[in-house]
Amino acid sequence: MHVALQQDVAPSELPSQQSQPAPRDLRRVDIHPDHWYPVAWSREVKRGKAHGVRFAGDPVVLVRTESGKAFALEDRCAHRQVPLHAGVVDGESIRCCYHGWTYDCTGRCIDVPYLGRERLPNGVRSYPCREEAGLIFIFPGDPLLAETTPFPALGSVGDKAYKTRRFGREVKCHYSFMHENLMDMNHQFLHRKQMGQMKARSVGRSRGEDWVEVNYTFAREEGKQPIGEALVFSQKRGTKPDDNNKDVMTIRTEYPYQTLRIRTKDQTMVMDLWIAYVPLDAEQRTNRTFGLLSIRRPKIPGILDAAWPLLVWFTERIFKEDRWIVEREQEAHDRQGADHNHEVFPVILELRSLLTECGAPVREPATERRVHMIQPISD
Amino acid sequence: MHVALQQDVAPSELPSQQSQPAPRDLRRVDIHPDHWYPVAWSREVKRGKAHGVRFAGDPVVLVRTESGKAFALEDRCAHRQVPLHAGVVDGESIRCCYHGWTYDCTGRCIDVPYLGRERLPNGVRSYPCREEAGLIFIFPGDPLLAETTPFPALGSVGDKAYKTRRFGREVKCHYSFMHENLMDMNHQFLHRKQMGQMKARSVGRSRGEDWVEVNYTFAREEGKQPIGEALVFSQKRGTKPDDNNKDVMTIRTEYPYQTLRIRTKDQTMVMDLWIAYVPLDAEQRTNRTFGLLSIRRPKIPGILDAAWPLLVWFTERIFKEDRWIVEREQEAHDRQGADHNHEVFPVILELRSLLTECGAPVREPATERRVHMIQPISD
Amino acid sequence: MHVALQQDVAPSELPSQQSQPAPRDLRRVDIHPDHWYPVAWSREVKRGKAHGVRFAGDPVVLVRTESGKAFALEDRCAHRQVPLHAGVVDGESIRCCYHGWTYDCTGRCIDVPYLGRERLPNGVRSYPCREEAGLIFIFPGDPLLAETTPFPALGSVGDKAYKTRRFGREVKCHYSFMHENLMDMNHQFLHRKQMGQMKARSVGRSRGEDWVEVNYTFAREEGKQPIGEALVFSQKRGTKPDDNNKDVMTIRTEYPYQTLRIRTKDQTMVMDLWIAYVPLDAEQRTNRTFGLLSIRRPKIPGILDAAWPLLVWFTERIFKEDRWIVEREQEAHDRQGADHNHEVFPVILELRSLLTECGAPVREPATERRVHMIQPISD
Structure with a gap:
């Protein structure tokens, strides 16, 4: 697999929607069926x-x-x-x-x-x-x-050092909105009520044939750390107040799946999310999300289990806000009849091109497979 | 009217969907309007x-x-x-x-x-x-x-020897699914919870220009006789356990109506159902069912009236199951956009050809009748 | 502005739908956007x-x-x-x-x-x-x-001599049905339960470039005066039982707004309604109604305020009946796919031609305005 590690590049080097208009509307690109x-x-x-x-x-x-x-x-x-x-x-x-x-x-x-x-x-x-x-x-x-297609690695779900929450539900949007929502951490503003004012900084991205990855660090601008976030980090956090600025969040779309991992300064992975968005309808304007959210168990036994309901509540609130906004994006696409997004963030432009390239070829007019029947019987 | 009484025939003599593909999708054949x-x-x-x-x-x-x-x-x-x-x-x-x-x-x-x-x-x-x-x-x-078109005989509704239940409601499917559902008694499996395991055997069918008819006998394979069924037969049943195998059920589509009659060994008609399926919408993908179900009164007066609520409950359950399944058939047709049925039962193939032949000619693009108006008045 | 005061004319002089078929279906004429x-x-x-x-x-x-x-x-x-x-x-x-x-x-x-x-x-x-x-x-x-387009005069809402009720809601019909409903006072039959049997008589209409106006008098045929109506007139009514026959109701569509004014014999305006119907959806098959209903305050202070809830109730009932019937008109248009109205009342024929002439030009296929975006940024 060809892998290109990219440094941040100047705008002129980036694929531009104006100079090279995308031949396909991403929101009409079907997910590729040759995956699990x-x-x-x-x-x-x-x-x-x-x-x-x-x-x-x-x-x-x-x-x-x-x-x-x-x-x-x-x-x-x-x-x-x-x-x-x-x-x-x-x-x-x-x-x-x-x-x-x-x-x-x-x-x-x-x-x-x-x-x-x-x-x-x-x-x-x-x-x-x-x-x-x-x-x-x-x-x-x-x-x-089927047999030769790699089965996805499902995050840390099998690792006893982690506790995993299974979540997800039907979301009324094209799967591509889900990928873009998770990968663009500039949308922290949406979660300002849950998270306080956090400022994400992208610190490098890379791209391979069927994947794109971006790293972020975060700086708290206002408000205090939410309790849900504290749960994830409590066992790893040092005493210096800006230690959290050293945590790195890595978001990766490895077609067709997505992962989000948070590692502390000492490279301990404290959170590991694996997620898939599975189209439900023929137009692929709805998807069902299946998420495996693994949190590393702290050294004190039982503390994570005790705090679990709080973490469930916190992640549900975040997911609810995300679901609401991506459904508004789909709604706008339905009404406008085309993709009017004016994306300015290179990571997302890269992701969009990945999703288009890895997606299914242009959809043929629907034809139903016919099963041949035997001769009718006499009664 | 030309009437052809048919014996069971070998498959090769039957109209076959493969060799003679139906020129029309039955589910798009409108009911013929020149009937009551x-x-x-x-x-x-x-x-x-x-x-x-x-x-x-x-x-x-x-x-x-x-x-x-x-x-x-x-x-x-x-x-x-x-x-x-x-x-x-x-x-x-x-x-x-x-x-x-x-x-x-x-x-x-x-x-x-x-x-x-x-x-x-x-x-x-x-x-x-x-x-x-x-x-x-x-x-x-x-x-x-209107005047010269025969008005339907409405079963035994006018006969004092019978008690009649009027029933029916809106069903979200093409009328043809209703005819096929009632006529194919191999669907007893659907009613296994109400009826126990009954095996239908078709014992002869006949066809005329505008009708098709089939006779069935039944054998109970498992479970005991349901109480609703017992009500219908109680007064006629002999003591030998397999007497019920001698009952004959005759189902007849006489376009556009349908009847189901059960006669015991001695030719007493114990049940007489007349039923019509009336399209509601222009696409004829919904119908309202009007049924007249007449049950012969037993010799002991009052027993049928006493048991009536039970019979109502029993028939409602059966009708509810039938309604559910025919709506699933319509749903599949809507999604597949064509009739993908692979029918193997000659009676039903005969019925389908009858319904197609007796149906309305191909629908013209909708044109609304205009009533000419008079000159506008002065005020 | 050209103004033509018309006397009642004979049918032969009127524009006739038969001889000059309208080139456009009024129900598909968009409201003209160059208004407030x-x-x-x-x-x-x-x-x-x-x-x-x-x-x-x-x-x-x-x-x-x-x-x-x-x-x-x-x-x-x-x-x-x-x-x-x-x-x-x-x-x-x-x-x-x-x-x-x-x-x-x-x-x-x-x-x-x-x-x-x-x-x-x-x-x-x-x-x-x-x-x-x-x-x-x-x-x-x-x-x-915007600046040069006249802002509408909003009835008597700014006049202390009147008390104003603000009302309105979403109505599922084209705005033209609203104009026709209010202007055709022959529809008093619809409000027979609220108003008793009133017979409207049109006593002259006039037409300008962007407006049409009609005057009515009323005769009570049966039943007694409803209390809501009494409220409006109480302070002005003489003792002679047929004094109410001298009140004049003037209904005017001054594109795109509509007014209804009632003046008593001595030219006092006892009621002044200003109303606008604003399309909500792109097909303009729904509108939101905004009404300002001003009632002249009687000489006895406080009496109108005391009776206000009754007047609200009365007008809500009338408006509810009107809303119901115009939604049925839209429904018929949707099902028939064209305007099958057979209008015979010259006032309404005049109004229809006004609404067509003042409406937006034929709608172009929807094209979305695009905002040009800047070059993407590097991260």
């Missing part, structure tokens, strides 16, 4: 139950069989197109609720109650499916690429 | 009141005059197009609520309060209208055909 | 706060600065297009809630916290803005015309 995407929390798919989700407009049923294994199929019965998630798990298969057509984990139709087994119709599409760290992932693109 | 359609229950149109309904997107006002007679007009005042159903019944006419323009039962404008009677504007469209068995019917097609 | 339009009540825009409104689809932020002055800008930050009304008033400027970009009353961007002041981006559009009689007006058209 989380589509549900494990706890949402109970044993012996089916659960319907969506990926970019495609209905997907997640089935947890009686043995506990999860699989993913197109969420439409081949017969009458009704959702399979309303069906009945039968051993290791799923039976449609309407006429009882039954499918195994590969999507093959293995039973039609009123039809001889020798004349079974074709089945439905299946998706490669993996379960990790309490998340169920599918591979919505070319299934032949 | 119920549009309201009689009790919904009170004496001296007007009531607004819709037929396939056309607003219709039903007026019950002070003498008790019902008539049907286009539900728009010729003047400002506001709904006449908000108006005032004045003797045998209806007066628009806005400026008081008044129409008689033929739709003729008979008064404009601020205009001389010699210069009255043209009126509004009227519909042939009949009231039978607690239902108000209109003839939405060519009014010249 | 109220967009909010003063009390809605508190000191040190911002308030978002809309004019014909364009979002507008009204800002009341710390000194109490109001100004109006496009309600979108030049940067990310999010609404400025969610921002923070900072002295005499408004700061966007997201990244803190700051604009003065002319729309100029005067601060981007993370950008040098010498490289500030262009700002946002500003609107000429005036505050009168508790209303905030903007001039949405060509700002060069």
